[in-house]
Amino acid sequence: MSAAPTVADLLADPLLRTARTLAGHAGLDRPVTDVIAYQGALDAIAGHLVICDARDAAPAYRLDALVRRAQEAGAAALCVTVDDTDRPPLSAVRLADRLRIPVLWVPTDDPFRLALDLTLRVRAPEVARARTVETLVRRLAHHTEGPDLIVAARSVLTADISLVTPDGAAILGDPVPPDTLRPDLAVPQRTARLLAHPVHAAPPAGHRPGGAAPVPAWLLCPVDGVDDSRAETIALGLALLEPFIRSWLAGARTRADHDRAARRRLLTDVVTGRSSVSRETVERAVALGWRLEDWHLGLFVRAGHTPAGDGPDTFVTALVAALARHGLTVQAVAEDDASWDLWASSTRRPATDDPRRLLRDVRRALAELPVRRRLVAGIGRPHQGPGGLADTLTEARNAARLAAAREFRPAVEHTDELGVGQLLAAWQQSDITRAFAETALAPLRDPEHAHLLTTLRVFLESGGSAAATARALGLHRNTVAARLHQVRDRLGIDLDDPSYRLALQMACRALTGT
Amino acid sequence: MTTPPTAPAPRHTLTAARLPALAVGAQLLGSGGGGEVATGALLLRRELDRTPVTLTPAADLPPDTVVVHVGQGGAPDVLAERLADPDDFVRAVRTVTDVTGRPAGAIGVIEVGGLNTLIAGVAAARLGLPLVDGDLMGRAFPRIDQTVTALHGLPTHPLALVGPGGDTVVVQDCAPRRVEPLLRANVLALGGAAAVALHPLPAATLARIGVRGSVSACLRLGERFLAAAGDHRTTPDDLAAALDAELLAVGRTEEIVPRQDLTPGWATLTDRRTGAVVRVDLLDEYLAVTVDGVTRAACPRIVTAVDPSGRRPLRADQIRTGQHLVLLALPALYDWPAEAAALVGPAAFGLDLAPAPHRTPPPGWGRRTEGNRV
Numbered sequence: 001m002s003a004a005p006t007v008a009d010l011l012a013d014p015l016l017r018t019a020r021t022l023a024g025h026a027g028l029d030r031p032v033t034d035v036i037a038y039q040g041a042l043d044a045i046a047g048h049l050v051i052c053d054a055r056d057a058a059p060a061y062r063l064d065a066l067v068r069r070a071q072e073a074g075a076a077a078l079c080v081t082v083d084d085t086d087r088p089p090l091s092a093v094r095l096a097d098r099l100r101i102p103v104l105w106v107p108t109d110d111p112f113r114l115a116l117d118l119t120l121r122v123r124a125p126e127v128a129r130a131r132t133v134e135t136l137v138r139r140l141a142h143h144t145e146g147p148d149l150i151v152a153a154r155s156v157l158t159a160d161i162s163l164v165t166p167d168g169a170a171i172l173g174d175p176v177p178p179d180t181l182r183p184d185l186a187v188p189q190r191t192a193r194l195l196a197h198p199v200h201a202a203p204p205a206g207h208r209p210g211g212a213a214p215v216p217a218w219l220l221c222p223v224d225g226v227d228d229s230r231a232e233t234i235a236l237g238l239a240l241l242e243p244f245i246r247s248w249l250a251g252a253r254t255r256a257d258h259d260r261a262a263r264r265r266l267l268t269d270v271v272t273g274r275s276s277v278s279r280e281t282v283e284r285a286v287a288l289g290w291r292l293e294d295w296h297l298g299l300f301v302r303a304g305h306t307p308a309g310d311g312p313d314t315f316v317t318a319l320v321a322a323l324a325r326h327g328l329t330v331q332a333v334a335e336d337d338a339s340w341d342l343w344a345s346s347t348r349r350p351a352t353d354d355p356r357r358l359l360r361d362v363r364r365a366l367a368e369l370p371v372r373r374r375l376v377a378g379i380g381r382p383h384q385g386p387g388g389l390a391d392t393l394t395e396a397r398n399a400a401r402l403a404a405a406r407e408f409r410p411a412v413e414h415t416d417e418l419g420v421g422q423l424l425a426a427w428q429q430s431d432i433t434r435a436f437a438e439t440a441l442a443p444l445r446d447p448e449h450a451h452l453l454t455t456l457r458v459f460l461e462s463g464g465s466a467a468a469t470a471r472a473l474g475l476h477r478n479t480v481a482a483r484l485h486q487v488r489d490r491l492g493i494d495l496d497d498p499s500y501r502l503a504l505q506m507a508c509r510a511l512t513g514t
Numbered sequence: 515m516t517t518p519p520t521a522p523a524p525r526h527t528l529t530a531a532r533l534p535a536l537a538v539g540a541q542l543l544g545s546g547g548g549g550e551v552a553t554g555a556l557l558l559r560r561e562l563d564r565t566p567v568t569l570t571p572a573a574d575l576p577p578d579t580v581v582v583h584v585g586q587g588g589a590p591d592v593l594a595e596r597l598a599d600p601d602d603f604v605r606a607v608r609t610v611t612d613v614t615g616r617p618a619g620a621i622g623v624i625e626v627g628g629l630n631t632l633i634a635g636v637a638a639a640r641l642g643l644p645l646v647d648g649d650l651m652g653r654a655f656p657r658i659d660q661t662v663t664a665l666h667g668l669p670t671h672p673l674a675l676v677g678p679g680g681d682t683v684v685v686q687d688c689a690p691r692r693v694e695p696l697l698r699a700n701v702l703a704l705g706g707a708a709a710v711a712l713h714p715l716p717a718a719t720l721a722r723i724g725v726r727g728s729v730s731a732c733l734r735l736g737e738r739f740l741a742a743a744g745d746h747r748t749t750p751d752d753l754a755a756a757l758d759a760e761l762l763a764v765g766r767t768e769e770i771v772p773r774q775d776l777t778p779g780w781a782t783l784t785d786r787r788t789g790a791v792v793r794v795d796l797l798d799e800y801l802a803v804t805v806d807g808v809t810r811a812a813c814p815r816i817v818t819a820v821d822p823s824g825r826r827p828l829r830a831d832q833i834r835t836g837q838h839l840v841l842l843a844l845p846a847l848y849d850w851p852a853e854a855a856a857l858v859g860p861a862a863f864g865l866d867l868a869p870a871p872h873r874t875p876p877p878g879w880g881r882r883t884e885g886n887r888v
Contacts, residue, residue, distance in 0.1 A: 095806060
């Protein structure tokens with residue numbers, strides 16, 4: 001059995017969660033060896049927590065005397081059970097401070113129960129623990145959903161239990177920095193501030209008992225200022241909770257996988273069927289809450305990085321939630337583990353000034369998600385009907401491609417903002433185009449051949465017309481013809497071939513930055 | 515040091531010059547209660563300017579002299595606001611002597627604390643009778659039955675009450691436990707304050723059972739206090755020494771919880787010298803002083819509070835939060851026996867205090883009470 005709890009330990013216990021330490025804070029580290037209810041006598045109470053009813057401690061002089069006598073008899077602390085109307089007398093507060101004996105002021109409507117519970121807590125912590133375990137098992141058995149399980153465990157253990165991913169992101173409850181946790185060791189752990197219990201994944205087929213099963217999540221509970229006995233109880237509670245949570249996670253994953261596949265199939269049917277979707281497809285869509293006949297606004301999101309141990313739906317849930325916070329209620333269908341088609345439906349055509357705002361909102365939403373995901377997103381234009389859904393999603397996908405060319409993350413582009421020029425500009429700015437330009441135009445890069453490069457550029461921009469080039473440069477036609485001849489010689493390229501012309505034009509633009 | 519307060523006092527005269535000492539002594543002996551003395555002092559001054567009063571020990575009177583005790587009954591705030599008519603006291607005494615059929619030979623003091631010390635003087639002056647140097651309580655108590663006569667089972671009746679309009683109530687016969695309710699009810703009916711005359715006792719009886727020499731003790735106490743308070747160098751310890759008192763606490767009032775009807779309230783102080791937590795239980799009077807959870811003084815001991823800057827005694831209703839106080843336990847004028855605990859001890863006021871551990875009294879403490887009882 002562990003050492004006797006101190007008064008501070010008992011104060012940290014849920015039993016005394018309503019307690020207020022009126023006075024005598026200096027004595028909070030006194031060990032409590034037993035609990036006694038005050039009944040007029042204070043004999044042999046050394047180390048005891050003395051519980052007395054406010055009515056036995058009023059008026060002030062009675063409490064004063066009690067404080068004094070309890071201190072003289074060596075009591076660990078005085079615990080006054082009160083109702084809301086009772087008010088602590090200053091003289092007793094001052095006296096307790098002076099005598100350094102803690103006086104706890106505990107509002108309760110059942111002082112007998114409190115005395116009994118505290119007695120068990122001090123004299124037989126294992127009985128108190130057994131009772132907690134029994135209550136916990138009873139409560140957990142009524143729930144199957146993760147949030148309910150956590151709530152039940154929190155209320156029984158009166159501890160801030162959270163379910164987090166190995167990198168500390170909250171799945172349920174509050175985010176808890178995993179502190180000095182060793183996520184590589186799949187065993188229950190206790191640090192100075194934290195209790196942790198691994199939630200094992202369903203073992204893969206052929207898994208050997210004792211082998212390292214993957215740990216997709218941890219149950220955590222902060223244990224600052226909690227004594228050993230209570231920490232043991234919480235650790236036991238976490239161990240009890242773990243199979244329930246594991247079962248919920250496994251069930252949720254199966255359902256999600258199944259659901260994901262069904263939604264993917266339906267979206268494929270809609271996109272291939274376009275405006276002539278079958279009646280059966282429409283019915284399935286309605287069952288999922290999709291409104292095919294509405295106006296749709298497509299989004300395509302791709303993650304550049306998917307952390308290991310992450311549930312497939314964890315991220316998309318966060319994504320949908322982030323978009324919802326910025327006013328976009330979307331349907332989401334995963335293409336694979338790292339890319340998603342999303343769309344928002346509305347009965348009326350979205351207003352014309354929407355694209356800019358939409359772009360800003362989506363950018364903000366994505367900025368709220370972890371940057372290590374390296375997100376890229378594209379937004380399509382609003383289109384109506386099932387065919388419109390296919391169109392807007394295609395536009396979104398194309399826009400996402402452009403966004404992918406950006407050097408920063410998260411990157412978001414809107415189809416409306418693209419245009420051919422932008423598309424070209426994006427290409428020009430890409431490293432590949434640039435590298436090509438450096439190589440292809442190398443023979444014209446030295447300063448003494450700058451006039452040749454200029455002539456080539458103007459010739460290409462002028463649609464391959466030597467006459468137009470001469471006019472633009474203020475040269476004679478023959479001079480232009482001669483220079484173009486030199487260019488052909490140096491580059492070894494046929495300037496009459498449209499493909500070469502396009503490639504060279506891109507290269508010129510990339511090089512000159514126009 | 516001056517003469518001890520209860521040494522055999524010579525027959526002497528109460529004059530206007532001694533009035534300030536008598537008033538402040540009465541306030542000190544009031545133990546925080548007993549009512550406001552200033553009005554009574556003004557009344558008495560007027561009487562003494564015309565007729566000095568002779569102060570006589572009961573033993574010096576012919577044994578069968580009838581001593582009628584006179585005082586003012588009622589609520590302190592009414593007494594403070596409505597000036598009493600000295601003729602009402604004369605009328606009350608005459609009503610009592612009419613019932614007994616024997617003339618009064620002297621006037622007695624009911625309680626030597628507070629207003630009633632002075633009122634008895636007013637009655638004695640108006641009637642031209644000597645004032646007995648003694649009283650029935652040895653301090654001020656709130657109830658009429660908290661007297662040495664009650665301790666000895668002597669009747670209070672006949673008693674007379676005279677209201678401001680001359681309305682007179684005569685009680686010819688009354689069981690001891692009825693006296694207090696009867697008095698309260700009738701004083702209320704008479705407007706909250708009334709002149710009271712009662713306890714017509716033979717001087718011999720008074721000499722045997724009464725608190726002796728308490729008026730001259732009050733005078734001497736007042737003189738010493740005035741002498742000490744007049745010197746700005748007087749420390750609380752000096753003041754205690756001058757009054758032969760025990761210094762209980764010097765500190766600041768942090769909290770005052772008012773009484774609820776008959777349930778005592780309390781004031782909490784922190785002693786600025788020792789840091790001790792001091793609780794003063796109080797009703798109209800200071801009932802007990804508890805230091806660090808140990809009761810250091812409890813009624814019937816006389817506790818007085820003095821404002822250290824103004825050097826004036828403070829009634830229980832005058833102390834305020836944040837005020838600095840010097841708390842003193844004065845030497846007793848009467849040694850109440852243990853069996854009087856239910857009558858004048860903490861239990862009489864609903865206080866169930868832990869008994870104070872035995873303490874060695876300070877040097878000189880208690881020697882003045884010797885020979886007080888017979």
